[in-house]
Amino acid sequence: MQIKQAYHKDARFAVQEFTHKLKMRDVIWMLGNKIVVPQDKALRAQIVQACHDDAMSGHVGITKTLHLVSRHFQWENMRTDVEDYVRHCDACQVNKASTKAYAGKLQPLSIPGRRWEHITMDLIVKLPKTDRGHDYPGLCG
Numbered sequence: 001m002q003i004k005q006a007y008h009k010d011a012r013f014a015v016q017e018f019t020h021k022l023k024m025r026d027v028i029w030m031l032g033n034k035i036v037v038p039q040d041k042a043l044r045a046q047i048v049q050a051c052h053d054d055a056m057s058g059h060v061g062i063t064k065t066l067h068l069v070s071r072h073f074q075w076e077n078m079r080t081d082v083e084d085y086v087r088h089c090d091a092c093q094v095n096k097a098s099t100k101a102y103a104g105k106l107q108p109l110s111i112p113g114r115r116w117e118h119i120t121m122d123l124i125v126k127l128p129k130t131d132r133g134h135d136y137p138g139l140c141g
Contacts (some may be wrong), residue, residue: 002043003028003035010038033072047073059095062086077113 002025012018013029022029022036029036037044051068052059060068066082075081086092111119129135 006038006040006043016137031074034072037075038049045080059092
């Protein structure tokens with residue numbers, strides 16, 4: 001099992017002060033009824049992936065994924081790891097619903113009744129610099 005191998009790589013599990021609150025059960029460190037996961041990014045990502053990407057989970061959001069992971073596992077900065085994984089999940093980014101408000105239909109401008117009734121101006125900035133060092137034409141040439 002990968003968790004057992006990762007315990008040997010994490011020096012904290014050799015320190016009595018760290019493990020005094022933990023209990024060993026079948027060569028797995030437990031905190032209450034939760035498995036304590038060592039500092040192994042790949043292992044933690046694999047656990048989050050199993051809880052988030054599972055067909056029964058259905059790519060739920062950060063809060064629900066965190067709940068699923070924390071039901072059986074414990075490690076420092078779990079929330080940060082779950083947030084990072086879910087925010088970078090390709091399937092979630094492609095399929096999530098937009099949170100932006102509907103922009104509505106474009107409305108045509110009214111036709112002016114006389115000259116200079118409506119004045120509009122388009123400003124374009126950050127263009128390539130000219131020989132004189134300007135990055136947009138401006139009004140004065």
